[in-house]
Amino acid sequence: MDIFGMDFSVLFTWECLFAILLGTLYGLFIGALPGLGATVGIALILPVTYTMEPLSAILLLVSVYQAAEYGGSISSIVLGVPGTPAATATLLDGLPLARKGTPGKALGYSISASAVGGVIGALILMTLTIPLASIAVQFGDPEFFLLATLGLILVAGLSSKDLPKSVISVLLGLLLGTIGLDGFTGAARFTFGSLSLLEGISMVAILIGMFAISEVLFMLGELRKRYVTEKKNLKTSITWKEFKSVFKSTIKGSFIGSFVGVLPGLGAGPASWFSYTEAKRASKNPENFGKGEPNGIAAPEAANNGAVGGALVPLLTLGIPGSPATAVILGAFLIQGIQPGPKVFESDPDLIYGIFLGFLAAAFVMYFIGKYTTSLWARMLTMPNFVLTPIILFIALIGVYASHMNIFDVWIAAIAGLVAYFLKKLDFSLPSLILAFILGPIIETSLRRTISLSGGDLTVFLTRQYSLIILAIMLLLIIAMISTSKKQKNRAENLNLK
Amino acid sequence: MNLSYKIATYVSLVLMSGLALVFYFTSSELATLQPNQPISPATFPRLVSILLVITCIISFFTTMKKENEEVDLVNFHFVIYTLLALILFIMVWQLAGYFYPLSFVFLTVLLYIYSDQENNVKKLLKSMLISLIVVLLTYLVFGMLLGVIF
Numbered sequence: 001m002d003i004f005g006m007d008f009s010v011l012f013t014w015e016c017l018f019a020i021l022l023g024t025l026y027g028l029f030i031g032a033l034p035g036l037g038a039t040v041g042i043a044l045i046l047p048v049t050y051t052m053e054p055l056s057a058i059l060l061l062v063s064v065y066q067a068a069e070y071g072g073s074i075s076s077i078v079l080g081v082p083g084t085p086a087a088t089a090t091l092l093d094g095l096p097l098a099r100k101g102t103p104g105k106a107l108g109y110s111i112s113a114s115a116v117g118g119v120i121g122a123l124i125l126m127t128l129t130i131p132l133a134s135i136a137v138q139f140g141d142p143e144f145f146l147l148a149t150l151g152l153i154l155v156a157g158l159s160s161k162d163l164p165k166s167v168i169s170v171l172l173g174l175l176l177g178t179i180g181l182d183g184f185t186g187a188a189r190f191t192f193g194s195l196s197l198l199e200g201i202s203m204v205a206i207l208i209g210m211f212a213i214s215e216v217l218f219m220l221g222e223l224r225k226r227y228v229t230e231k232k233n234l235k236t237s238i239t240w241k242e243f244k245s246v247f248k249s250t251i252k253g254s255f256i257g258s259f260v261g262v263l264p265g266l267g268a269g270p271a272s273w274f275s276y277t278e279a280k281r282a283s284k285n286p287e288n289f290g291k292g293e294p295n296g297i298a299a300p301e302a303a304n305n306g307a308v309g310g311a312l313v314p315l316l317t318l319g320i321p322g323s324p325a326t327a328v329i330l331g332a333f334l335i336q337g338i339q340p341g342p343k344v345f346e347s348d349p350d351l352i353y354g355i356f357l358g359f360l361a362a363a364f365v366m367y368f369i370g371k372y373t374t375s376l377w378a379r380m381l382t383m384p385n386f387v388l389t390p391i392i393l394f395i396a397l398i399g400v401y402a403s404h405m406n407i408f409d410v411w412i413a414a415i416a417g418l419v420a421y422f423l424k425k426l427d428f429s430l431p432s433l434i435l436a437f438i439l440g441p442i443i444e445t446s447l448r449r450t451i452s453l454s455g456g457d458l459t460v461f462l463t464r465q466y467s468l469i470i471l472a473i474m475l476l477l478i479i480a481m482i483s484t485s486k487k488q489k490n491r492a493e494n495l496n497l498k
Numbered sequence: 499m500n501l502s503y504k505i506a507t508y509v510s511l512v513l514m515s516g517l518a519l520v521f522y523f524t525s526s527e528l529a530t531l532q533p534n535q536p537i538s539p540a541t542f543p544r545l546v547s548i549l550l551v552i553t554c555i556i557s558f559f560t561t562m563k564k565e566n567e568e569v570d571l572v573n574f575h576f577v578i579y580t581l582l583a584l585i586l587f588i589m590v591w592q593l594a595g596y597f598y599p600l601s602f603v604f605l606t607v608l609l610y611i612y613s614d615q616e617n618n619v620k621k622l623l624k625s626m627l628i629s630l631i632v633v634l635l636t637y638l639v640f641g642m643l644l645g646v647i648f
Contacts, residue, residue: 047640047644047646048644050644051645162557162560164553164556164560165557167553168511168514168553168554168557171518171546171550171553172514172517172550174546175517175521175543175547175550178542178543178546182528182539184532184539185531185539187528187531189525189528189539189543190524190525190543192524216580217577220572220573220576220577220612221572221573223573223576224614386609386612386613386614387609387612389612390605390608390609391605391628391632393580393584394601394604394605394632394636397584397587397588398636398646401646402640402644402646405646405647407591407592410591411588414581414584414585414588418581421577422510423510425506425569425571426503426507426510426569444542448537448542451536451537452535452536455536456536456537
């Protein structure tokens with residue numbers, strides 16, 4: 001596998017370049033709108049990819065992912081309302097700096113750090129993916145079963161404040177994933193006589209329903225909200241000297257983000273907080289944080305863009321998504337008839353290398369487009385929610401229909417949206433449910449194959465080197481989660497006693 | 499509108515346990531397939547169903563220990579209007595077709611209901627204009643460019 005052996009002309013086609021450009025523009029817009037993050041953005045544009053070539057389809061989505069993470073900082077800085085959950089840390093220093101009359105400077109720190117984060121994320125993606133894929137080629141069904149289960153344990157443990165409800169979400173997702181024709185026997189499972197369910201519940205319907213339609217229902221709570229934006233000094237530019245002053249936290253943040261992004265269940269949100277905390281800890285003037293400190297903007301912004309590259313590592317090497325956004329990207333791969341994983345590195349190396357280089361290019365495109373269009377997005381933030389919500393709902397419905405041209409899927413999406421609205425209100429974990437729904441078939445298939453081949457002998461998981469390593473990691477993580485949960489409980493009890 | 503967190507959780511747990519039991523019992527026919535294999539098509543869903551019921555019971559007790567709070571369903575009447583409009587939209591689309599005119603009506607109704615403008619005529623005209631633009635764009639992008647037949 002040699003990146004220099006790739007046919008670069010594959011990347012420099014009009015379709016690929018247009019995909020990166022469109023994805024970046026759309027990602028900046030959707031990221032800037034408060035409440036709509038990268039996942040909703042990717043889910044909404046998914047139908048556009050159905051007729052595209054695989055490389056340009058994936059590049060469109062990763063460009064949206066990359067640009068939406070930066071876009072989230074625009075409303076954080078200009079409005080004081082985070083565009084994405086990952087941009088919350090940016091608000092702490094972005095808003096005070098903007099209120100000092102220099103929102104353009106704050107945005108300048110943000111776009112520069114985001115671009116550096118994007119580039120480092122892409123480099124980490126390239127560096128980690130190839131060696132990991134060559135190890136993953138040696139994995140068999142027992143390892144894939146354990147890895148997918150490990151991913152679910154991580155997501156369940158980290159994505160909700162209520163652990164039992166998180167586990168329930170995982171189990172519910174796994175159960176929904178069993179609907180449809182059984183791959184081993186051809187028997188219809190839990191279809192209740194419906195022909196539309198023979199192929200299982202549509203992944204696109206569940207994704208768009210749970211993320212986009214439920215988000216629309218949430219937005220109805222703030223229907224009359226009108227944002228007032230600062231229109232002066234929005235020109236995003238910082239001097240070389242100013243960039244040098246945040247260089248260290250930018251680089252550190254980019255690496256923190258990239259590595260945190262690799263872990264399922266974490267992603268851009270926690271990455272930006274880790275990076276912000278580290279920048280404050282390492283600063284000579286920690287008292288300036290929260291008052292418009294440029295390092296407090298650069299560090300989280302570099303991290304949330306670095307996390308995008310990291311999040312693509314498990315998806316490309318193992319075919320296992322670690323976050324809802326990468327789950328939607330996995331959906332795009334599957335729609336294109338490609339099951340991502342180590343085998344794609346051998347069967348279609350141009351696609352993988354095209355994604356690497358296209359993703360790297362997207363970081364540069366994001367920098368230049370972001371630099372010159374940020375003031376436009378900042379002005380568009382005044383678009384009222386009552387206009388936005390019906391349009392998003394309508395696009396979501398069209399997207400679901402366009403995936404299979406089946407109205408049954410639209411019903412599924414509407415029901416999923418309503419159910420997700422209540423589940424979210426009651427602290428169930430939607431990311432856990434979605435990832436379990438997607439990973440469920442992988443888990444079941446690999447478990448059944450393993451047990452069938454071993455003749456029902458479960459010790460097969462203990463006799464293979466890689467299985468043992470994954471089992472050990474799993475055990476350590478469960479112990480760490482239980483101990484963290486106990487510590488938190490004790491701390492809360494102590495606080496109550498005081 | 500407010501909702502009791504505890505009661506809503508209990509209801510959701512009962513519903514999920516019910517769903518798990520439906521999956522468990524309907525998988526009995528599947529258990530007889532592939533009798534020579536150590537694992538049947540029913541094994542995995544049954545295992546997940548049992549675990550789901552057990553976790554629901556655990557969650558029931560952990561919720562009992564928590565202090566009750568109110569879940570704020572802000573502007574819930576808008577959620578109900580939207581769902582009603584959505585159900586009608588999908589039903590008419592499925593039964594009668596006419597996707598584009600129907601979409602125009604659907605969008606106009608939602609924009610009109612959501613708008614905070616006081617002048618009803620202006621509100622209607624504005625809603626119709628926005629709907630027309632969105633439907634035209636949908637026709638151009640999805641109908642013409644992507645070849646989606648609605």
